[in-house]
Amino acid sequence: MNISVATYGSHSALQILKGAKDEGLRAVLLCPRSRRRLYERFRLADELILVENVEDLLREDVQRNLTSMSSILVPHGTIISDVDIKRFVKDFKVPIFGNRELLVWESDRELKEMLLREAGIEVPRAFSSPDEVDCPVIVKLPGAEGGRGYFVASGRDDLIKKLRKMGVRMNRGLYIQEYVIGVTVYPHFFYSPLREEVELLGVDRRYETNVDSLGRIPASDQLNLNVQPTYEVVGNIPLVLRESMLEKFFDIAERFVEATKKLVSPGMIGPFCIEAICRAPDDIVVFEFSARIVAGTNLFINGSPYSYLLYGEGMSMGRRIAKEIRLACETSELEKIVT
Amino acid sequence: MNISVATYGSHSALQILKGAKDEGLRAVLLCPRSRRRLYERFRLADELILVENVEDLLREDVQRNLTSMSSILVPHGTIISDVDIKRFVKDFKVPIFGNRELLVWESDRELKEMLLREAGIEVPRAFSSPDEVDCPVIVKLPGAEGGRGYFVASGRDDLIKKLRKMGVRMNRGLYIQEYVIGVTVYPHFFYSPLREEVELLGVDRRYETNVDSLGRIPASDQLNLNVQPTYEVVGNIPLVLRESMLEKFFDIAERFVEATKKLVSPGMIGPFCIEAICRAPDDIVVFEFSARIVAGTNLFINGSPYSYLLYGEGMSMGRRIAKEIRLACETSELEKIVT
Amino acid sequence: MNISVATYGSHSALQILKGAKDEGLRAVLLCPRSRRRLYERFRLADELILVENVEDLLREDVQRNLTSMSSILVPHGTIISDVDIKRFVKDFKVPIFGNRELLVWESDRELKEMLLREAGIEVPRAFSSPDEVDCPVIVKLPGAEGGRGYFVASGRDDLIKKLRKMGVRMNRGLYIQEYVIGVTVYPHFFYSPLREEVELLGVDRRYETNVDSLGRIPASDQLNLNVQPTYEVVGNIPLVLRESMLEKFFDIAERFVEATKKLVSPGMIGPFCIEAICRAPDDIVVFEFSARIVAGTNLFINGSPYSYLLYGEGMSMGRRIAKEIRLACETSELEKIVT
Structure with a gap:
């Protein structure tokens, strides 16, 4: 079996492709026709399947094509936001890296809150x-x-x-x-079902328009301008966390993984993000989670301080995913990491 | 011919020197006497030519010296801001990496706006x-x-x-x-006349005093303090862009390159920066461009997430410049990249 | 003699351990029992000595244990903040990397100011x-x-x-x-007594709650909310400095080193940080210093733009410390770097 890694051209596709290649796997890009030029610049895809949009991943010919290449799809934020995710996880027959059911939970506010409650994690009221x-x-x-x-x-x-x-x-x-007053932090975790371990691979904060531009406008001018804040993600800024806070975040991450095992069998697989506000170093509120790779990991395509401690140079989240796939192939445990 | 890379000791000189050495070229520093100590700490210059200021680059003996070493000058922001640039591009006879005429356009507001208009790029009113x-x-x-x-x-x-x-x-x-309300982003591009391609090598935002300190002063105190904002660059903060925005920025960058080819023959060569404000992810206004290396690239002397995708480790903008020079030497196409 | 590097499990311990191993030295972790799990995740300690808290470093058996492993302790912020530092430097008999007397000066406001005055450095009134x-x-x-x-x-x-x-x-x-109005910068220096030279290895700014969240709250809402700012460090954000400012910062750093030699013999050894506010690029006020490794260096565990210029890849502050220890061992000059 000659496994390939497939993803859709958006969000964090560049590092997913690069990671696959760095781990010696074939990289397949489901590329929106309008972005063909963009992705060709980076010369990372071994195979390019042109589609119109995410919906097209459900097309029978596309799925057949992926199956013929023994592809495993790595899902990311665009896949969750741009299709009816319930239908997608039901009708997309190609193996998905991670727990496809969790993608549904991530996109449903009530299920999401149920999961965080089960994990005993403090959330905003x-x-x-x-x-x-x-x-x-x-x-x-x-x-x-x-x-x-x-x-x-x-x-x-x-x-x-x-x-x-x-x-x-x-x-x-x-x-x-x-509205919890405090700074936001987005730690990027990876849960390995093979090693049964949570790893921290990076931390970022989002760079959002226009809310991250307000601070540069003097208060007196803001009052005159009467700007309405918007929270649209434009990019990300790298962070490290105070070392004495890591423990608390690992604790949250592990309780989250346990809760997924309990409520959404087989539980968390691969990358996730605990999106938090710190009122104080020891007072952390989680307002959101992502149960798949987040775009903040794009900061660390060439490695992060944390991934360096664990793996040395160049270990992005995309590569960590490919590594887990490669290891699972080698030990014939693919069923542990795909659904 | 044994080409050397020369630059003036300021702005982004450290990475230009380092890049030259990493590509196997000799590194020549035109070093202001007062900064000799600073640059000697980093042990990057193969040759040090002491000068008093940028003006001295026009001295006949300095130019003769550079010519004798087959130097190509890499211009940067200090060269543009600290001399009469019109006189400089006329009287400096040593080859310049890039299009010297564009340096004049960059420093003239009307020419600048003409170029952006020609490119069909949205600018602030x-x-x-x-x-x-x-x-x-x-x-x-x-x-x-x-x-x-x-x-x-x-x-x-x-x-x-x-x-x-x-x-x-x-x-x-x-x-x-x-005054466009939105976050600022500074993507660093490189146009290769050899490959006829635009590359993205990094993104930053500036860290400016005092405007980036205002947000830390509670609004009520700001009103009492009545601080006047200043926008003096002190440093830079690394960013990545939302992957779905890359296309739009490449489009702007390519239209910019096309416009330079049309209006300022032979057009763009090497590094440039599109300095933008994002009202929203798909609503980008360009308030400024730089037609040479920008200081934000200093963040990525040891590589950026984007340069890693293209070149693997350690590809700074300074090194990318040296690489283009080396390639042009090897293929006898130097005339394509110097003016 | 088979020197080992020891530190306490907090603050910047991960990079100190990693740095020791990368330089071929044994890494010893004095690990608070409650954080055993955290540090075991990273598999960096060759020896783990479990303790209850920093105070335990003064326990006779702990010190004997360290002595038997020819350990040199690398002190960091937690050691300074969590024990009576005067007692610690007197009663801790194991060699400390750096000048132990300076740790006392760092934690005493009056001594601190005396040192900065001696160095002729501008401080806030x-x-x-x-x-x-x-x-x-x-x-x-x-x-x-x-x-x-x-x-x-x-x-x-x-x-x-x-x-x-x-x-x-x-x-x-x-x-x-x-209250000096301007942006904060934290350059990380290393003074090598072996080379008699100051090196710049990185720059950051702190990420503090809640003060770094205020800018995202519209001024009109801030006025209603009446938030009191707090300045608790949650993490760090990487920076580079404008290249023309480096000289000034090196000047401050060197004057600081000279002042320590004069007032706190044998003077500065190893890492320190000059914590500054920039009113303007050439108007810098120093509000604080740290006479040991700062947590902002955690950003650069996998190297910084500045360390890359000096040492190539992967030179963290933790590794730089270990490198100095290794070099001192090789040249039998350990007495120059420990107290």
Whole structure:
């Protein structure tokens, strides 16, 4: 069997392809026609399958093609956001690296919260009505998508005033969450079912427009400008964590893995991210998780301080995935890492 | 012919020297006397020519010296900012890596805008008088230099009020530009005339004083302090871009290269930077370009995530330049990359 | 003699252990029992000595154990903050890499300021009473610790008003310091007594909660929220400095080293950090120094742009320390680098 690694041309595809090649596996790119030029610049794909969009991965000929190349698909954020993920995990018959069921859980707010609760991880409080609010909140308006349609309110009265001003009468569809004041950190973990171990491979913070540009506008000008914050990810900035905080994050990561094993058999496989706000070094709130590779790992295509400690040079998350696939092939344990 | 790479001791000289050596070329440093100690610490220059300042590069003996070593000068930001660039490109007879005429265009606001317009790139709007203003603006006062002498106004009335308060009566010399709200990104490109291809080698954002310190001052204290923002570059912070934005940036970069070919023959050669503000991931405004190596590339002297995809380890912009020179020597195409 | 490198499990221990191994020395970890699991994940310690806390380093059996392994202890921030440092440097009989007396100076504000004054380095002004204040200030309340208990005031009146509001009647224990407006930079230096030379190995800025989250909150919301800034280090962000600023920083670093030689014989040995605020590229104020490895170096476990210029790949500060120890062993000059 001559396994190949396939992914869709977006999000973190470059490092997934590069990682596959560095581990001696064939790299297959499901490339949106409009991005052919982009991916050809990097000369990383051994095979290029042109498609129109993510939906096309469900096309029978595409799946047949992948199967004929013994491909394992590495899913990433675009696959989750751009298709009906429930249908995808049901109808996509090619093996997926990771637990496909978890992708559904990741994209459903209620399942997501259930998983974090099961793991005993502190999350921001949610409020079902503006009247209940007793702290600063961030509010997601109905239909908000991809970082737009949010606003901050300092408390109940401010929230009610702002909703009225926006002409929002009904509370239906509003998502009101505690606004935790603190810095964000996004540690990138990898759970190896072969080694039964959680690894930390990097940390970043997101670089979001326009919210990360506000700090450069003097407060007095901000008041005049009346800017509405948006949270659209444009890129990522590398971080390291205070070493004495690592333990706490590993603890959260392991409890998360345990919870997935309990609720979403066979549990976590491969990369995940615990998206957290630090009120203080020992006061960490998790507002989100990703149960697959995150784009912040693109910072470390040439290795991170943490991956260097574990693997020496050049171990990206993409390569770590390919390495797990290669090891599983060698020991005939592929069934442990694909679903 | 035994080509050497020369540069002036400032800006990005360390990586230019290191890159030359890593590609097997001799490294020549035109070193300001006052910085001799600094550059000697790094032991990168094979030859050190002591000068007083950039102006001295025009001295006949210096040029003779460079010529005797078959030097190619790699120009950078200090060379553009510290001499009369028009005179420099005319009187400096040693070959320059890149298109020397473009250095003139870079340092002339009108030529610069002409080039961006030709490329069909969206730029911030400019206003010839305060009365025309209908959006937030950033204003450059007459004589403003190196990041000082700017202020922000939220609109026409705020602008007029602020100008009056500052005692600015005349509008002559004012430069009034739309203040685009969004995060800044500085992708570092390299156009290879040998390969006829644009490469992305890294991305950064600038770290500017005092504007990047404002966000750490609580808004209420800022109002009391009444701080005037300054935009003086102190350093750089590494970034990666959202992978789905790369295409758009390559498109801008290629249109820029095409425009230079049309207006400033022989067009772009080597490193350049498209300095942009992202209102949203798909809404990018270019406020500036650099037609030579930028200091943000100093972040990636030991390689970047992007250069790793293309070249493996340790490919800095400085080394990429030296590599192009070496390749051009080997194929006798030096005339394609120097002017 | 078969020297080993020992450190305490916290702060920057991972890179100290990794560095020792990369230089061919044995790595000994004094590991707090509660963090055994964390450090075992990274498989870097050749020997693990379990302890309860830093205090335990003074236990006779622990010291005997270290002595039997010819250990040299590499001290870091946790050792300074978590024990009575005066007692520690007196009672800890195992050789310490660096000048143990300097650790005492680092942890005493008056000695610290004396050292910076001796070096002729500009520091923020301090005020002995609120009445003297004539500029923005940052105030440390009595008992403030680890980044909490600070506030900013825009001037004398604002300060007095805020103190009154907080119910602070007495000025005793208050530390009132000029609030310098500008960006922070933390360059990581290494002074080699063997080479008698200062090296720059990296630069970072800290990532502090909650102060680095304020900029993302719109000014109008900040005013409603009335957030008190805290300065607790959560992590670090990598930087490079503008190349024309390096000279100035080397100058400060060398004057600092000279001052330590004069006041705290035998002077600086190994890593130190000059913690600075840049009002402008040529206007640098030093608010703090560390006379040992700082946690910001964790960013560069796999090398930094600066260490790459000097040593090629993978030279972390931890490894640089081990390298100095190895070189000193080889040339029988250990007495130059330990105390």
